[in-house]
Amino acid sequence: MTLRPGDAGIAATGVRRSFAGVDAVRGMDVHAAPGEVTGLVGPNGAGKTTLLLVLATLLVPDGGSVRVAGHDPVTEPRAVRARMGWSPDVFGLYEGVTAREYLEFYAAAYGLDAARRRRRAAALLDQARLGEFADRPVGVLSRGQKQRLGLVRALVHEPAVLLLDEPASGLDPRSRVELRELLRELARAGTTVLVSSHVLSDLEELADRVVFVDAGRTVGDHRVAALPRGTAWRPWRIRSLDPAALLAVLDQAGVDHGEPGSGGVDVVLAGDEEAVDLLAMLVAARVPVAAFQPVGGSLEAAFLSLTDQAP
Numbered sequence: 027m028t029l030r031p032g033d034a035g036i037a038a039t040g041v042r043r044s045f046a047g048v049d050a051v052r053g054m055d056v057h058a059a060p061g062e063v064t065g066l067v068g069p070n071g072a073g074k075t076t077l078l079l080v081l082a083t084l085l086v087p088d089g090g091s092v093r094v095a096g097h098d099p100v101t102e103p104r105a106v107r108a109r110m111g112w113s114p115d116v117f118g119l120y121e122g123v124t125a126r127e128y129l130e131f132y133a134a135a136y137g138l139d140a141a142r143r144r145r146r147a148a149a150l151l152d153q154a155r156l157g158e159f160a161d162r163p164v165g166v167l168s169r170g171q172k173q174r175l176g177l178v179r180a181l182v183h184e185p186a187v188l189l190l191d192e193p194a195s196g197l198d199p200r201s202r203v204e205l206r207e208l209l210r211e212l213a214r215a216g217t218t219v220l221v222s223s224h225v226l227s228d229l230e231e232l233a234d235r236v237v238f239v240d241a242g243r244t245v246g247d248h249r250v251a252a253l254p255r256g257t258a259w260r261p262w263r264i265r266s267l268d269p270a271a272l273l274a275v276l277d278q279a280g281v282d283h284g285e286p287g288s289g290g291v292d293v294v295l296a297g298d299e300e301a302v303d304l305l306a307m308l309v310a311a312r313v314p315v316a317a318f319q320p321v322g323g324s325l326e327a328a329f330l331s332l333t334d335q336a337p
């Protein structure tokens with residue numbers, strides 16, 4: 027997919043940025059379209075935060091071209107900030123103010139008048155399920171509650187482009203589901219959502235597209251619905267009522283396996299066909315197989331094969 031400079035969304039091409047000899051971003055291409063959630067996925071140190079800081083106008087790139095909501099973060103930072111919401115991985119919250127004051131402060135900074143500020147803050151507190159904490163100091167909120175407050179802070183001015191760095195970290199399962207629903211809802215309304223995450227199972231259900239980055243470069247760009255299923259190397263877990271018999275057949279067949287644990291034993295197979303063959307072999311050898319399933323989703327399998335951790 028290509029975006030023209032005048033388009034909404036995010037178009038970053040050939041972005042580079044280094045820090046005192048560390049090439050954090052060496053050539054990233056990241057495009058995100060309005061109405062879609064795009065996942066930015068990569069191992070620690072891949073350059074995700076650095077790229078997001080460039081998109082958020084907070085870091086000047088050494089090279090490449092960047093457009094956020096049709097504007098250049100380097101030459102038109104104010105235009106970008108007016109249209110873009112940014113939720114960093116770690117928040118600096120003003121601990122002494124209340125949650126409501128905090129949101130109203132940001133609403134004021136974005137130029138909302140007093141009446142709109144109050145309405146917007148109340149709606150966002152509700153959205154973040156922080157209504158009962160509205161008038162308590164931000165300092166007493168739990169980590170997950172702070173995370174939710176920081177997230178809705180990014181929505182104060184109803185941005186066209188939303189950048190989120192690891193928004194799911196620190197959230198409990200219910201809050202993760204709510205985050206997913208909130209981001210899907212924003213995308214449905216036409217917002218461009220770019221979200222970095224390590225939690226691939228979350229992204230699998232959330233993202234329309236994923237961009238994989240590694241060592242400062244874009245290494246893959248996939249539509250989640252079109253990810254290879256059934257052909258990629260991936261781990262499978264097998265549990266047998268007779269673990270010794272299972273291991274004997276695996277060893278005999280030359281299938282590499284991990285240490286057997288209480289959940290079963292893990293093997294890495296080349297795809298669905300190899301799994302079918304192995305299961306047939308185990309059944310033919312009268313191994314009592316109680317469970318035989320892939321470990322992790324197809325996004326995880328694609329990610330592992332891209333970052334060269336598969337055999």
Ligand SMILES: Nc1ncnc2c1ncn2[C@@H]1O[C@H](COP(=O)(O)OP(=O)(O)OP(=O)(O)O)[C@@H](O)[C@H]1O
Nearest residue numbers: 045048049050068069070071072073074075076077
């Ligand atoms: N201000 C800085 N000064 C020096 N090096 C930096 C700076 N910021 C980032 N780096 C380096 O750039 C590389 C990319 O860092 P970045 O934070 O962008 O990775 P990331 O993909 O967000 O990682 P994580 O998943 O751990 O959040 C790392 O090697 C990091 O040490």
Ligand SMILES: [Mg+2]
Nearest residue numbers: 074075076115
């Ligand atoms: Mg990061």
